[in-house]
Structures are given as C-alpha cells and as structure tokens.
Amino acid sequence: LEQPDIDYVSVKISAVASQLNHFAHDDSFRRVCERLRVLFAKAVSVQPATFINLDMEEYHDLELTLDGFMHVLDEPAFHQVEAGIVLQAYLPDSFDALQRLAKWASERKANGGGTIKVRLVKGANLAMERVDAAIHGWEQAPYGSKVEADANYKRCIDWLLHPDRMAGLRLGLASHNLFDIAWTRLLSIERGVADRVQFEMLQGMAPSQARVIGADVASDGRLLMYTPAVRSENFDVAISYLFRRLEENAADDNFMRHLFELAENPAVFDAQAEIFRQSMALSSTISQTPRRSQNRTAPSTASYAIGEKFLNEPETDPVLVANRSWINEVVADHPKAVVAPITTTIEGVDSVLEAARRGFETQRAMPLAERQALLHRVADRL
Numbered sequence: 001l002e003q004p005d006i007d008y009v010s011v012k013i014s015a016v017a018s019q020l021n022h023f024a025h026d027d028s029f030r031r032v033c034e035r036l037r038v039l040f041a042k043a044v045s046v047q048p049a050t051f052i053n054l055d056m057e058e059y060h061d062l063e064l065t066l067d068g069f070m071h072v073l074d075e076p077a078f079h080q081v082e083a084g085i086v087l088q089a090y091l092p093d094s095f096d097a098l099q100r101l102a103k104w105a106s107e108r109k110a111n112g113g114g115t116i117k118v119r120l121v122k123g124a125n126l127a128m129e130r131v132d133a134a135i136h137g138w139e140q141a142p143y144g145s146k147v148e149a150d151a152n153y154k155r156c157i158d159w160l161l162h163p164d165r166m167a168g169l170r171l172g173l174a175s176h177n178l179f180d181i182a183w184t185r186l187l188s189i190e191r192g193v194a195d196r197v198q199f200e201m202l203q204g205m206a207p208s209q210a211r212v213i214g215a216d217v218a219s220d221g222r223l224l225m226y227t228p229a230v231r232s233e234n235f236d237v238a239i240s241y242l243f244r245r246l247e248e249n250a251a252d253d254n255f256m257r258h259l260f261e262l263a264e265n266p267a268v269f270d271a272q273a274e275i276f277r278q279s280m281a282l283s284s285t286i287s288q289t290p291r292r293s294q295n296r297t298a299p300s301t302a303s304y305a306i307g308e309k310f311l312n313e314p315e316t317d318p319v320l321v322a323n324r325s326w327i328n329e330v331v332a333d334h335p336k337a338v339v340a341p342i343t344t345t346i347e348g349v350d351s352v353l354e355a356a357r358r359g360f361e362t363q364r365a366m367p368l369a370e371r372q373a374l375l376h377r378v379a380d381r382l
Contacts, residue, residue: 001042010053022318032068053084059141082114090123090142090149105168119172137314146253150279151286174200177255179276194220203227296326
C-alpha cells in the first residue's frame with residue numbers, strides 16, 4: 001500500500017487478523033474491523049488512492065468478511081472509499097450475500113458514498129472445504145457438483161446485470177471460461193451496463209485469450225490481471241499461487257483443462273458447450289439454501305441403544321446464526337471463568353497421576369454396559 005506504483009491490492013482477512021476465533025464472533029468482528037480501518041486509512045492516504053479488494057478463502061470467513069467490509073465502509077471516515085469484495089459462486093450462500101451487497105451499495109451511493117466492486121469467482125478452495133467438513137462431521141458448504149457451481153455463477157450474473165441493481169457497484173467477472181465471458185459480455189451490452197463490468201483473469205494462464213478479451217473490452221474498461229506481488233526474498237510464498245493454477249489445469253471438470261483443444265477438436269468444444277447449456281438451464285432453479293443447517297438451539301434427536309454402533313456428534317459450527325445465539329446464551333449463563341488449582345510440587349503431580357491411574361483401573365474393570373452408562377452421564381453433565 002505504501003508503494004506508489006501499486007494501485008490495487010487483494011487481501012484476505014486471515015492475512016491481517018490471524019487466528020480468528022469464530023466461537024468469539026463479536027471479538028473476531030472487532031479485530032477484523034480494527035485491521036480494515038488501518039488498511040483503508042493507508043489506502044486513501046496515497047495519491048492516487050489504492051483500491052483494496054477483500055478476498056475470500058474459507059466458508060467460515062464469508063459472513064465475517066461481509067459484515068466487516070460493510071461496517072467499516074459505512075463509517076464517516078470511509079464513506080466515500082471505493083473498495084471491493086469477493087464472492088464464491090460454489091457457495092449457495094453467495095446469492096443472498098450478493099443481494100445484500102447490491103442493496104447496501106445502492107443506499108450508500110445514494111447517500112453520497114463511494115461505489116464498490118463485487119469480484120465474482122467460482123471458488124478455488126473446494127478440496128480444503130471437503131476436508132474441513134469431513135474432519136468436523138459437517139455437510140460440505142459448497143455445492144456438490146461443478147455444474148451446480150456454474151449454475152449459481154450464472155444466476156448471480158443474470159440477477160445483477162440490471163442498471164438499478166448496479167447503481168452502487170461494479171462487477172468483476174473472474175473467469176477463464178470463454179463461454180461465460182462471452183455470455184456475460186453480450187448480456188452486459190444488451191442491458192446497458194457494459195461499463196459496469198470488468199473482466200479479470202490470472203497472469204500467466206491462457207495469455208493469448210487474455211489479449212483477445214482485453215482488446216474486445218477496451219472500449220468499456222480494461223482487463224484486470226491478477227498476479228502475486230512479493231519481494232524477491234519472499235518469493236517462496238508465491239509458489240502456492242503456482243500450485244493452485246496447476247491443480248486447476250489438471251482437474252477434469254475445469255474448463256482450462258480443455259481450453260487448448262477447443263479449436264482443433266470439435267468433440268471437446270461440443271462437450272464444453274453442453275456443460276454451459278446444462279448450467280444455464282439449471283441456473284433458474286438451483287437451490288440458494290445454505291447446505292449447512294446445524295442448529296444447537298433445537299432439541300437433540302440422537303439416541304443410542306446399548307451395543308449400537310456409535311457415531312460422534314458433529315462438532316458445533318460457530319459461524320451459523322442459530323449456533324451463535326446458543327453460544328452467547330451459554331456464555332451469558334456462565335459469566336465466571338472456571339479456575340483449576342495449579343499443582344506446583346512433584347508430590348502433587350504424583351498424587352494427580354495416581355488418582356488418574358486408579359480411575360482408569362476402576363473403569364476398565366466395569367462391565368461394558370455400565371461403562372457406557374457412566375460415559376453418557378458424564379456427557380450429560382458436560
């Protein structure tokens with residue numbers, strides 16, 4: 001931000017506010033807002049002002065990033081700041097988020113505020129989201145298939161590309177899929193919002209296509225190229241960018257995997273065209289309901305008979321609104337911290353270990369049914 005030749009920076013909240021604790025939502029929200037104020041203040045202190053784009057990573061960061069972005073930009077000091085935020089179309093939640101942003105941006109603009117940009121991507125963290133869901137026993141937050149993600153991408157674009165909905169915002173279409181780019185370009189021209197759409201691609205991927213698209217959109221704006229920018233001694237941190245691009249190129253259902261065969265192989269072109277048609281057909285009916293709906297305020301329906309196979313209860317997802325309410329109620333009911341006595345002597349440590357050993361021997365000697373009942377009573381107390 002301090003470099004005069006840098007006029008656009010993309011950053012994730014996890015890069016400026018590390019170790020966010022989603023069980024402490026209010027505290028995490030406060031920390032995010034504090035860091036965003038520092039960034040936006042620095043961005044507007046240079047001339048010309050640097051554009052900050054808040055990137056998106058994990059599903060857990062979606063609401064925190066949205067709320068922090070809108071809250072800080074509503075403050076008088078930053079009311080006229082122009083900034084951007086990313087939405088990932090492979091999350092069903094993104095359509096509702098887009099509608100929220102469009103309404104808020106229009107009101108902000110009408111009250112003398114600056115415009116925002118929504119950078120729409122399909123999502124590049126699917127493998128991580130799958131692993132995260134499996135570890136915690138949750139439903140996967142992104143859609144289950146590529147065609148569903150593509151359909152939601154098109155639904156978001158189709159809904160947004162209207163002059164009244166873009167009164168306070170611009171769209172950054174981040175894609176290398178030539179079908180999506182061409183469709184969005186034609187639709188934006190037809191609806192009179194071509195000057196509100198910026199096409200965005202990744203540096204080093206399909207440069208010949210980027211040149212053609214850049215020339216085609218030159219009358220309405222410019223093609224924006226994304227690339228890591230690091231000092232030479234920190235070049236290793238940019239390698240993750242390369243790995244992400246290699247992974248995307250290798251995925252069977254990714255457009256980039258087939259890009260270089262489109263002209264020479266009619267079957268490949270027809271297959272990609274059919275995928276585009278399928279996602280278009282699905283775009284009007286694709287579900288916008290979040291896939292994760294855990295609610296700790298609802299009574300538990302889990303019950304197990306003695307000898308039945310046991311499955312762990314999924315961990316609590318603290319970013320869900322219902323669960324946050326439950327967490328706040330629990331904390332409010334237990335305002336005092338529990339302080340355990342500190343053992344400071346060797347004899348004290350020996351005594352604790354001996355008690356644990358006796359407890360273990362007692363439990364091991366119990367019949368299985370009795371031990372199961374004991375563990376359930378412990379769980380009830382916890």
